Amino acid sequence: MNPSPLIPAPDAIPVPWGWFYILLMLTFLLHILLMNVMLGGGIIAVISSFSRNEGTNLIAKEFSYKWPYTIAFAVNMGVAPLLFVQVLYGHFIYSSSVLMAAWWLSIIVLLILAYYSVYLFDFKYDQLGGLKVLAASFSVVAMLFIAFLFSNNMTLMLQPEKWSAYMTNREGTILNLSDPALWPRYLHFVFGAVGVAGLFLALVGKLGFCKSKADPQQLIEKGMKYFTHTTILQIIIGFWFLIALPQPVMKLFMGGSSMATGFLVAGIVLTLAALHFGFKKDVVKTAAATILLLVAMIFMRDLVRTGYLSPHFSVSKLVVQTEYSPMIFFLVVFVIGLMMIGYMLKLVFSMPGRDTKDPLAEEGA
């Protein structure tokens, strides 16, 4: 069946697509970083909770303080790329979302439950005893499932040829399970998350942002171990992902497109560099290489998307009904927002020392 009649007509965009592309890439990078820490950190926290080593347990406790922030900001930073992807690829993602609507909507419910469960883990860490692992595990399982649903939608939106499944199932329960690239893609993200979260914990140790009694050095040790081990695994999964891609898309990375191939090569080099620094426990350099690696990866991810959709659509085909003033308004707001956040952080960092408490806060009802 020729899938193209199913593809909805897109709406016009107010400024040339390049603007949205930049915003999409930038915000997605931020989102993926935070999401990685949130999910990977949760996984590490759960694993660490099972350890008999008290020091390792403290890694879980340390992450329990950070976890709620990561969810709040991962969600928040997810809003923007989802907004911009809807601007550029809305007609694809709306369609695939409807096909898996029941699953897709369950994300909201799961996320609310996971979020509260994380707060339980954070606020009641000491009171909960063994139950705290249950709370953390629940959140992790929910997040893993949410990630799985995302992988499904992100692949289903790229494959209109699969959409005819709707003709026999309109109940919104379609998943893209038959896609050979689904599992490697999913695992690539999950293991990547664990690696980045390991790196994050190492950074917490390195920069002295520990709130618990966790040993910073142990955080660095453990964190870098998570990073290097998963990154080695990622090389294998990445290769699996590559060969699982449809031939025309895969070939782009095998010389078919010099840009795609270039990014793949850069990715491999950066991976090796990150591993090199990782084994040397050089946290800052590893982090720098990893950020560059993530940039290369999200460009590759975009090229995969473009490759999948090339028979049907290209963002350059979108009609532009030019209206710049709203974008200028947004950019002004963005700058004001950054200044406001900067100012607030300044207030935080200029707080008196830990021991100086407001007299009113000493006791109370």
Add this chain to the structure above:
Amino acid sequence: MNYPVWELTTYGGGFLIALMAVVHVLVSHFAVGGGAFLVLLEKKAYRENDRDLYAYVKTHSKFFLLVTMVFGGLTGVGIWWTIALLNPAATSKLIHIFVFGWAAEWVFFIAEIVSLFIYFYTFGRMQRKSHMIIGWLYFICAWMSLFLINGIIDFMLTPGEWLNNSNFWSGFFNPTFWPSLVFRTGISLVLCGVFGFVTASFITKGDLRQKIIRTCSIWAMAPFVLMLAGLFWYKAALPEAQLSMILGSSPELGQYMQLHSLLLAVLFLAALFMIIRLPQGLQKVLSFAIVFIALNYFGSFEFLREGARRPFIIVDHMYSNQMYLDDQNRVNKEGYLKSARWSSIKKITDQNMIEAGHELFNFQCSACHSVNGPLNNILPRTAKYQSVFGMDAKLNGLGKLNMYMPPFAGNVLERKALASYIVYNLNGVDSEHIAEKDVPSTEQGLTIPPFDKDKDQYVLLAWNNLGMHCISDSDPFWLILPPANDIYAQLILRGDSPEIITEGVELEYTAPEGFETPQKQVRFWEFADKLLGVKLEPGVGLSGLKVNGKMKLEEDHNAFAAKYVPVVPYKNDGSFNPYPVFTITARNTESGEVLASTKTVVPTSTEMGCRNCHGGDWRVQGITGISDETSLDVLRMHDKNTGTDLADKAKAGEPMLCQACHADPVLGTKGHADLLNFSAAMHGWHANFLTDRKGMRACVTCHPSRPGGTTQCFRSHHSEFLDCTNCHGTMEDHALSLLKKEKAAGKKGADRLMKNLKTRNIDSVADINGRTPWLNEPDCLNCHVDYEMADTDDAYNTWTDGAENLFRLRHDEMGALMCEACHSSTHAVYPATNNKYGSKRDSIQPLQYQGNDRPIGNDCMVCHTVQPEDEGHHPNSLRL
């Protein structure tokens, strides 16, 4: 059209978005006002050096964080998630128009999170002034989020100038932007107090609890000023179409309006009540109760706001079911399924009809209607349509008279498919049950009275003037037409120059056996005083006549008449016969000698097809009569559409004559001066549901002339090559002729009914000659020019000038015989053999006097003893 539709059945009809949105708006508005609440209380604690109050602020801020950031934040994302699933087309449109508005809102969302985290986690550790600055920054960012989303939400209700210029700012600062902002700012402050009750009621120290609860009461009450100002401004800013939608033109929204006002008052009073020092247990219970009240209040407001934009999702741009207004005409021409990308069926066949209807239901109905679910359940709303025809008619009329639903988009076959799906599949109607029955003919016995050409001196001609008199046997509910047949007769003394006898004779009419007790067959006499304002003895008609009686001379017509004879089509045994044959006898007044006697059919029927669309069954024998269920639905619909309370009145024993309000020349009622006359209202309203029907299909939906029906009132030879529309016009043209006259008379209602009616057999409304019902009728001479054979079959649009020119009241050119005396009555002019109850029933006198079924005078010697040479009656009467 563009996107697939998630088939939700039970939880369709917007249930998911309602659920998500109602909880979100409550929490998100709390999130806005809560910022100010926290900082001001914190300031108070500092000022009063109140450690307990300070501790409360901290506790409350934790509650605030957990409720607003987690639940509020995620349900906000959830709304976006949900609208993209339920209405991707509109979501895409909003995203593409307002992407940078949303992006700016996202910036404030980040700042909100950052500030709230800092505020909560630095309690007691940051300098007081800095801490409060963080709190204020939170409030400003949260309010800016409200500011930005407010523009997008109200855009959907009042897109204003955007419709013309597609400008972001025109859409954003739309006509209801500011009033809505004032209202929402007000309610966000009210909600601080409302949620404050919850945390405050858990404070153990009694005095502190009381103090904070009182503070919360003030917070919950004082901003009512802002809220109310916003509400009134909102109302004033709403365009008329949207305002009328919530003020009653959409029936259930009227209820929400009442609920909204009620809950507004209850919320205020509940907050006021909390000022009283109450036991802590009660305070706890009440605090949750008030949150519940606030949830319902805000829910009712949001329902109203969303309802006000019906039938649109973006007013005047996109319908709720994702159809663009601009696509409507194209889709009607090309077909919906062909244009819908995600339809598996592109062409309808007999085999896939139901499945095609199913798809159409998903695409066009499911956005607002659930199947057996809590929101707008389609099943009870369509249960009355026991036929595809009725359901199809309803779909035909959608979006034309009541604007709360979009019009059906698609062609006639698609409409039928959708109707079939709803009737057969959703409502499980058995197709056997609903088929319109073909009632077979039954040749009932009839003896033609004798006439001896050589001996008999008199010829008695008698007829019923209308050819069919309908009566509505829906008396306990309403009345259109009472039992009231008019029988006319002319007595002719045969001779060289025949003479019409009007003096010294007495004419009487006698009902056939079995028709003597109409009062036992219908309930008209029980309700006559309510319906017509006159007390009638059972069996006595409006002019005092019974079914047997004497006729009165009408000198103007040289004829005898019995007016308003209360004939009903039911015999004493309850059986139905619309063609009872009455005997007319002329006697010498003095001697009592019978001069002449004849018979005539007195046609009366109750086969009015209200039930085709209004539900219910036939009242009698499955073939005729208006059942109580049907009658009541007619009133319910009238009440729903016009705001009357006729159904309640009828149930209380106060049925009404329709023409009491809607003037009617035939009944002589004046009605209300500003309302449409009865005929214009009936045809004008229903024509919107019965457009583009073939032949007389629309006519016979209501009138008793369906070819397979039991009455089949059009029985003259004309029925063999003409149908109703040749003389009266198609349903649309007919209705427009009536409405045009009413419009010219300044009747307000005419425009609404005319707006969606398109002329069929005439170029434009401007070319239609407006007419008054019953007075301006098509004339026989329109086709039979100079009484010759017709060379056209189009009699529409040339009307008789007034009553005196009507066929039923007109005379030959000598002013002697009435037209109907020789030609018989309208719709049954001789020869008229197509009578299901006997082919001779409508031709008794020609058969009696001439031995054939041609018009009287086919043989001049019926009356003339010498063959006349001049065409005295009318040209061509001798067919020379």
